[in-house]
Amino acid sequence: MSSQNGNLLSVKDLRTYFETEDGTVRAVDGISFDLERGETLGIVGESGSGKSVTNLSVMRLIPEPPGRIVSGEIIFHGQDILTLSPEEMRQIRGKQIGMIFQDPMTSLNPFMRISKQLMEITQLHLGYDKDQAYRHAIKMLDTVGIPDAEARVDSYPHEFSGGMRQRVMIAMALSCEPELLIADEPTTALDVTIQAQILELIKNLKRDTGTSVILITHDLGVVAGMSDHIIVMYAGKVFEQSPTRELFAQPGNPYTKGLLKSVPDPAHEHGRELYQIPGLPPDVAHLPPNQCPFAERCYRVEDICRREFPPFVKLNDEHFSLCHFAGEVYAQSRVESDAKTAGANRRVAGTEASTGGGTQR
Amino acid sequence: MSTQGIEAGGTGNMPPTLMPEAGAEPLIAIRELKVHFDLGGGTAWDKLVGGSPVKRVVKAVDGVSIDIFPGETLGLVGESGCGKSTLGRAILRLTEPTSGQVLFRGENLALLSERRMRQYRRNLQMIFQDPYASLNPRMTVSQIIGEPLDTFGLARGREGEARIRELMETVGLSPRFIKRYPHEFSGGQRQRIGIARALAVDPDFIVADEPISALDVSIQAQIMNLMARLQRERNLTYLFISHDLRAIRHVSDRVAVMYLGKLVEIADARVVYDDPLMPYTKALISAVPLPDPELEATRQRIVLQGDVPSPINPPSGCRFHTRCPWAIQACKDVVPPLTEIRPNHFAACIRISPDQPDIEQVAPGDAPGLRNPGRIIAQ
Numbered sequence: 001m002s003s004q005n006g007n008l009l010s011v012k013d014l015r016t017y018f019e020t021e022d023g024t025v026r027a028v029d030g031i032s033f034d035l036e037r038g039e040t041l042g043i044v045g046e047s048g049s050g051k052s053v054t055n056l057s058v059m060r061l062i063p064e065p066p067g068r069i070v071s072g073e074i075i076f077h078g079q080d081i082l083t084l085s086p087e088e089m090r091q092i093r094g095k096q097i098g099m100i101f102q103d104p105m106t107s108l109n110p111f112m113r114i115s116k117q118l119m120e121i122t123q124l125h126l127g128y129d130k131d132q133a134y135r136h137a138i139k140m141l142d143t144v145g146i147p148d149a150e151a152r153v154d155s156y157p158h159e160f161s162g163g164m165r166q167r168v169m170i171a172m173a174l175s176c177e178p179e180l181l182i183a184d185e186p187t188t189a190l191d192v193t194i195q196a197q198i199l200e201l202i203k204n205l206k207r208d209t210g211t212s213v214i215l216i217t218h219d220l221g222v223v224a225g226m227s228d229h230i231i232v233m234y235a236g237k238v239f240e241q242s243p244t245r246e247l248f249a250q251p252g253n254p255y256t257k258g259l260l261k262s263v264p265d266p267a268h269e270h271g272r273e274l275y276q277i278p279g280l281p282p283d284v285a286h287l288p289p290n291q292c293p294f295a296e297r298c299y300r301v302e303d304i305c306r307r308e309f310p311p312f313v314k315l316n317d318e319h320f321s322l323c324h325f326a327g328e329v330y331a332q333s334r335v336e337s338d339a340k341t342a343g344a345n346r347r348v349a350g351t352e353a354s355t356g357g358g359t360q361r
Numbered sequence: 362m363s364t365q366g367i368e369a370g371g372t373g374n375m376p377p378t379l380m381p382e383a384g385a386e387p388l389i390a391i392r393e394l395k396v397h398f399d400l401g402g403g404t405a406w407d408k409l410v411g412g413s414p415v416k417r418v419v420k421a422v423d424g425v426s427i428d429i430f431p432g433e434t435l436g437l438v439g440e441s442g443c444g445k446s447t448l449g450r451a452i453l454r455l456t457e458p459t460s461g462q463v464l465f466r467g468e469n470l471a472l473l474s475e476r477r478m479r480q481y482r483r484n485l486q487m488i489f490q491d492p493y494a495s496l497n498p499r500m501t502v503s504q505i506i507g508e509p510l511d512t513f514g515l516a517r518g519r520e521g522e523a524r525i526r527e528l529m530e531t532v533g534l535s536p537r538f539i540k541r542y543p544h545e546f547s548g549g550q551r552q553r554i555g556i557a558r559a560l561a562v563d564p565d566f567i568v569a570d571e572p573i574s575a576l577d578v579s580i581q582a583q584i585m586n587l588m589a590r591l592q593r594e595r596n597l598t599y600l601f602i603s604h605d606l607r608a609i610r611h612v613s614d615r616v617a618v619m620y621l622g623k624l625v626e627i628a629d630a631r632v633v634y635d636d637p638l639m640p641y642t643k644a645l646i647s648a649v650p651l652p653d654p655e656l657e658a659t660r661q662r663i664v665l666q667g668d669v670p671s672p673i674n675p676p677s678g679c680r681f682h683t684r685c686p687w688a689i690q691a692c693k694d695v696v697p698p699l700t701e702i703r704p705n706h707f708a709a710c711i712r713i714s715p716d717q718p719d720i721e722q723v724a725p726g727d728a729p730g731l732r733n734p735g736r737i738i739a740q
Contacts, residue, residue, distance in 0.1 A: 046577040147667075161668045191440035192606060193665045196648035200664050218578060221607070221650030225657030245654045262582035263652050264611035273589065274611060276582035280547050297579075 007075075008179055008212050009035040009058070014072035016050075016057045019065060022285045027053040029236035031072075035180070040206065040213040042223030042244065044259075045233035046281055051216045054233070055184050058214075059099060060089045076180070095125040098173030098211075102185035104165035108157040114141070114168055115153040121175045140171040144201060163194035170201065177209060184216045199226060220263055224248060229318070232256050235282050235293035238312070242319040249337050252313075252321035252330035254300045292324070300325050387428035387464075388566055388598050389452065394461035394471075396422040396444070396451045400673065419672050421447040423622035424461070426699070426738055429566070434592065434599040436613030436630060438606055438645070442672050443619040445602045449568040452600070453485050454478050465566075483513050486559035490571035492551030496543040502529070502554055503539045509561045528557040532587060549580035556587065560595070568600045573608060585612055606649045610634050618642050621672055621680040624699055628706040638718055639708040641681045679710070687712055687720050691728050701736040 016028040028050040035041050045051040056062050058074055074081050101107045109117055118137035122128040141149035144167040157165055173181055187195040206213055215226055223230055230247045232240040240253040251257045261275035279297040287293050295305040304324050313326035323329060397420050402413030421444040429435050439445045450456040452463050454470060463470040470481060489495035496505055506525045510516045516524045526536035532553040543551055559567055573581040591597060603609050609616060616633040618626040626639040637643045644663040651657055665684045670676055676683050682692040697709040702718045711730035717723050
C-alpha cells in the first residue's frame with residue numbers, strides 16, 4: 001500500500017481516440033477526475049458518451065489500432081499507468097484493479113470450470129498453490145452468496161443463471177482484494193429483483209473491504225443509491241461532476257437536468273407528459289470543435305453555444321459544469337429545489353415543462 | 362380447489378367483465394389462456410435413449426384471465442421468462458394458444474382460421490422491442506410503411522404515398538427520408554418507423570412489446586410521449602409490455618404483474634406501486650432503484666433470495682413460494698386464485714383476504730385467503 005490518504009486514482013486530461021473510416025472518433029476527449037480510497041464514483045451517460053472507453057482506458061484495454069490513448073495521465077497509486085509496460089500492467093489488472101462487465105456470459109470462459117477460472121487468478125497474482133487456490137475459490141463463491149459453494153465450484157458457467165454468473169464475475173474481480181473495482185453496467189442484463197441482490201452485494205463488499213468502486217451505468221436510479229460522486233458524460237466530455245446528493249438536488253447543467261427529468265418519476269401524476277430532450281445524441285466523429293456538443297438539443301441554447309466551446313465552470317469546491325450558463329442553471333435549480341422543499345406540490349418535471357420547449361410534435 | 366375457474370355470472374358466450382367501471386365493455390377479453398411449449402421427454406423412447414424421464418412442458422402462460430378496456434393502457438410487467446411476451450404474442454396469434462379464449466368484440470380469436478385471423482390483424486397490431494431486427498433491411502421506409510396498406514388494399518399509388526408521408530409526419534419523421542433504408546436511422550427513429558407501420562392500418566389495439574427497452578434514456582421519453590399522444594388522438598388501446606417498472610408506471614392506467622406464467626396482481630397503476638398486496642409485487646416494486654439519493658438512503662428493500670425458477674415444470678402451489686419470505690406450508694400445496702382483495706384490486710395469495718389485506722398484519726402461519734377468498738376471477 002502506498003500513501004494512506006488522498007487519491008487512489010487520478011485521471012488527468014485523458015484523450016482516447018479511434019481512427020475509423022468515418023474519421024477520428026474522439027470517444028473520450030479531455031477527461032479528468034479523482035477517486036478517493038473507499039469512495040464510489042458513478043459515471044453516467046448514454047451510449048456513445050465515452051463512459052465505457054474511459055473505463056477501458058484506465059484498464060489499458062483499448063484495442064490498438066484502431067484506438068489510441070492520445071494524451072493524458074492515469075495516476076494509480078502515484079504511478080502513471082500509461083507509462084507501464086504491458087507486463088507491468090498485467091500485474092495490476094486483476095490484482096489491484098478488478099473488473100465486472102455487463103454480460104457475464106461472454107466474460108466467462110464457457111469451456112472452463114468456475115473453479116479453474118477462479119483459481120487462475122490467485123495462482124497467478126498471489127502465488128497460491130492448487131490447494132490454496134481451490135479453497136480460496138470456494139471461499140469467494142461463498143462470499144458472493146452462491147449457495148452450496150463447495151458443491152457448485154466445479155460447475156461450468158452455463159449451469160449458472162445470469163445473476164449467479166454475475167456473482168461469479170464479482171468473485172473473480174474480488175479474489176485478490178483489489179483496491180479498485182470497476183463495474184461497467186454490472187446489472188443492465190439482469191432482472192430487477194436480481195439487480196437489487198447484486199447492488200446490495202457490491203455495497204456490502206465495499207463496506208467490508210474498503211475497496212474503491214467506479215460504477216458505470218446509464219441508469220440514474222442505480223447511481224443514486226450507490227455512489228458518493230457522479231460524473232455525467234456526453235459526447236466524450238465530462239458535462240457535470242458533483243457529489244451525488246447535490247447532483248440530484250441541484251444540477252448545474254442543462255443536459256443533466258434533462259436526463260433527470262426524462263426519467264419517469266415514481267411520484268408522478270398519471271397522464272402528464274414526460275419531459276424529453278429533443279433530437280438525437282451527436283455523431284462523435286463529426287463534432288464541430290467550436291461549439292457545445294449539446295447545443296442542438298439544449299433548452300438554454302444561445303448564439304455563444306454555437307460559436308464557442310463551453311468552459312468547465314466551478315460551481316463550488318466539488319461541483320463543476322461544462323456550460324456557458326452553468327451558474328445560471330445552477331441558481332435556477334436552487335430555486336426549483338427550494339420550491340420543492342417548501343412544499344409546493346409541483347414536481348421538478350412540471351415546473352420545467354414550460355421552459356423545456358422539448359415537446360415533440 | 363382446482364377448477365373453480367371464472368366466477369359464474371355471465372351468460373351465453375360472453376364471460377363477465379373483470380373491472381373497471383360497471384357497464385364498460387372490454388375490447389379484449391382473455392379467459393383462461395394457456396400457452397404451453399412441449400419439450401418432449403417422458404416416453405418409452407426417451408427412457409431408452411437417455412432423454413428426460415419426465416415430460417417437460419414450458420408453461421409460459423398458464424391460465425390467464427384479463428380484460429383490456431377501450432382507450433386504456435394496460436401495463437404488463439414481470440421478469441424475464443414470466444411469459445409476458447408470450448401472452449402478448451398469443452393475443453395476436455403470433456404464437457398459437459394451447460387453450461383458452463381471446464375475445465375481441467365477442468369473437469374468439471383463438472378459434473379463427475389463419476385466413477379470418479389475417480382480417481382481424483387490421484385491428485390488432487404490434488410494436489416490437491428490437492427496432493433493428495423487426496424492420497426488413499432491404500426495404501425502404503416507404504415500402505415498410507406501405508406494405509400493410511397494400512396487404513389490406515387500403516391505399517395504392519399516389520394516394521398510398523400521401524398516406525405514408527402523413528404517417529411519417531405523425532410519428533415525427535421527416536417525409537424527406539421516405540426512400541431511405543432502416544440502417545440509415547438511429548434506434549429511436551427506427552422505433553418510430555415501426556410505430557408508423559403499426560398505425561398504417563388504423564388499428565384499435567396495439568401490443569407494444571418492450572418498445573423502449575433498446576433505446577437510450579433521452580430517447581425513451583420521446584417514444585413514450587409519442588405513444589401517449591397517438592393514443593389520445595386515435596383512441597388506441599395498448600397492452601404495454603415491459604420489464605422497466607418506472608416506464609410501466611408512467612404509461613399505464615392499470616398494471617398487471619406476471620410471475621412464471623401466472624397473473625399475480627392487477628390494479629390501477631398507482632395502487633400497484635403505492636400499495637402492492639402480493640409479496641412478489643412488493644419485492645418487485647421495492648427493488649426498483651429510484652433516481653433520488655435521499656429516498657434511496659432510507660428505503661427498506663425486500664431483497665429476494667435466489668433466482669426465478671425455471672418455467673419448465675415450475676414449483677407447485679404458489680409458484681412464488683420458493684422465494685417468498687412469507688411462504689407457509691399451504692403455499693406449496695394450493696394454487697392461489699386471483700382474488701378481488703379490494704375493489705378492483707386483484708391479487709393471488711392465500712395469506713391475504715378481503716378482511717386481512719396486509720400480509721404484515723396476518724398472524725404467522727395463517728392463511729385467511731383459504732377461509733374467505735372473496736370474488737375469484739381466475740385460478
